[in-house]
Amino acid sequence: MKELVIVGAGGFARETASAAVAAGWQVRGFVDDDPALHGTVRSGWPILGPVDSVLEMTTPVVVCVGNPTNYTTRRRIVDRLGLPEQRYATVVHPSAVVGARCVVGRGSVLLAGTVLTADVTVGAHVAVMPQVVLTHDDLIGDYATITSGVRVGGSVVLETGAYVGAGALIREGVTVGAWSQIGMGSVVLRDVPPDEVWVGSPARFLRSAKLEELTS
Secondary structure (H helix, E strand, C coil), rough: CEEEEECCCCCHHHHHHHHHHCEEEEEEECCCHHHHHCCCCEECEEEEHHHHHHHHCCCEEEEEEEEECCCCCCHHHHCCCCCCCCECCCECCCCCCEECCEEECCCEECCCCCCCEEEEEEEECCCCCCCEEEEECCCCCCCCCEEECCEECCCECCCCCCEEECCCEEEECCCCCCCCEEEECCCCCCCCCCCEEEEECCCCEEEEEECCCCCC
16 A cells, blocks of 8 residues: 655645545655644644655655645645655545546646546646546646636636636636636636636636745
């Protein structure tokens, strides 16, 4: 049985731990930079120490951090750790459907009920929450986050770091720019430029994404 260490100890990390166990991994525990968590147990797994402690391990890891207000964190931690690509695990829940000629990158997570129909490419360190549907020829960039219940039409491009809120619908052929955010329940009918927040049905520009924390 393959061992796994999960970076982060929040909700997504714990969901990933459950998915990993279902997929046959042995989860050693979490690492987190909150010293108050060190030595404690969450969802039955121990907090092993700070994030940088994975540098002293040989166990595969997956980075499961970030939230709607700070969705650049996953990239910043990967950059900070500087681990070789082969150290990163890919976690796919056994109930996920990965169709013909689909590719899922290193460090990415597909939670329960996810469907990739055919010829879908998912980049590295992508978070795909439960019940997401990605259809033919979709291209999902590194560090993207696709939250629960999202439906994506064919030939859609989600560029690097794009964040799609729960229940959003994206029309076929649309491109969502790098580090843009789509609000929950939105209906995206046209291209979204990089670094913007769009909401509504049909989705419209709300404000700049203001991702000052993002490093180049």
